[in-house]
Amino acid sequence: MKDALWNPIYDSTAKHFLGLANTNTILDLGCGIGMWTWTLKRLRKKAKIVGLDSDASALAQAAKNLGFELELVRADASFLPFRKGCFDLATCRRLLINLGPRKRRKVVKEMTRVTKVGGLVASAEPSLQTNRANHFSTIRGNLRFSRRLEIAISGTDFTLGPKVAYLFIRAGLRNVDVFAYLWVTSYLPPRYHNLWLSTVVHGGGFVHALSTVRPPPQGKKWEPLLREAKRLDREVRSQRKRKVLASVTAIPVFLTKGMKPLPLS
Numbered sequence: 041m042k043d044a045l046w047n048p049i050y051d052s053t054a055k056h057f058l059g060l061a062n063t064n065t066i067l068d069l070g071c072g073i074g075m076w077t078w079t080l081k082r083l084r085k086k087a088k089i090v091g092l093d094s095d096a097s098a099l100a101q102a103a104k105n106l107g108f109e110l111e112l113v114r115a116d117a118s119f120l121p122f123r124k125g126c127f128d129l130a131t132c133r134r135l136l137i138n139l140g141p142r143k144r145r146k147v148v149k150e151m152t153r154v155t156k157v158g159g160l161v162a163s164a165e166p167s168l169q170t171n172r173a174n175h176f177s178t179i180r181g182n183l184r185f186s187r188r189l190e191i192a193i194s195g196t197d198f199t200l201g202p203k204v205a206y207l208f209i210r211a212g213l214r215n216v217d218v219f220a221y222l223w224v225t226s227y228l229p230p231r232y233h234n235l236w237l238s239t240v241v242h243g244g245g246f247v248h249a250l251s252t253v254r255p256p257p258q259g260k261k262w263e264p265l266l267r268e269a270k271r272l273d274r275e276v277r278s279q280r281k282r283k284v285l286a287s288v289t290a291i292p293v294f295l296t297k298g299m300k301p302l303p304l305s
Contacts, residue, residue: 041105043075046293050221051082057219058162058297060084063128067092067154069117069147070135074102076164080131081108090127092117118146122154130155133164133293136207137200148211155300161213162297167201201294213298220294246272 063084068077071091080089092113093099099112115121117135130151136144151161201220208216246269 041075041078043079046075046079048082051079053219053221054079054295055083057217057295058083058129058160060087060129063087063160065127065129066090067120067122067127067130067151069093069120069130069132069151070138071102071112072098072134074106076131076133077102077110078106081106081110087128092120118143118150120150120154124153125156125159127154128156128159129162130159131162131164134166136163136204137165137197145207145210148207152211152213152300157300157302159300160297161208161211161300162295163204164293164295165201165204166293167199201292204294204296205298208296208298211298212301214301216296216298218294218296220292246270 060083064087066080066084066087066089068080068089068091071077071093072095074091077089077091080087088110090111090113091099091102092115093102094114094116096114099114103112113121117132132147132151136147139147148161155161202218205216205218247266250266250269
């Protein structure tokens with residue numbers, strides 16, 4: 041399987057960030073065709089993983105895509121059919137951005153309910169500085185396509201990524217922490233992100249965008265970032281030739297985690 045929003049280069053960092061050494065049971069909400077499930081299995085091979093989605097056809101495709109045994113459950117993520125505290129980790133990717141604020145809070149509350157005390161709730165959600173599809177138009181150079189895309193994603197909140205932490209805190213989770221990846225942007229201070237993404241999306245490319253934030257952040261080596269930027273530029277050029285949407289490579293994704301605390305006495 042190939043995942044457009046995840047490169048295996050992120051695996052070791054994500055494994056360390058999520059602290060999966062003692063994670064034996066994982067619930068993947070909104071698992072779809074199994075992209076995040078597949079990554080979780082690589083991160084924690086010994087874990088039992090349950091994939092949940094409301095779309096029967098997506099679950100059928102997940103069963104075909106994933107080359108390992110797992111339990112697949114058809115259910116609404118806001119009404120989980122599991123008892124309290126039965127998973128070490130409840131997680132989702134690209135689920136919360138597609139929900140309204142009220143249902144989003146309900147899903148995080150349910151994730152917290154089915155997680156063991158001391159266990160983790162985690163999400164991986166993308167983020168752009170706008171909710172419009174204008175970011176996509178310059179890469180395709182086709183405004184009509186961009187408008188169709190804007191309609192298609194009109195219910196998607198692409199600004200959610202860094203704000204998931206507030207949802208977690210509101211749900212009563214503790215030790216909430218956030219890590220951003222696209223690998224290049226994760227090394228850059230937040231004050232550079234708008235400039236960097238704008239440069240990428242409006243035709244400058246990843247290598248050119250890095251030149252806008254020189255010198256590199258203190259303590260960070262520049263060459264690995266430059267190599268990754270060149271790789272991403274090659275991918276964009278390849279996608280342009282195939283006339284497919286290339287801007288997905290410019291979207292940073294925010295991993296957010298929080299620990300379920302002991303209940304208040």
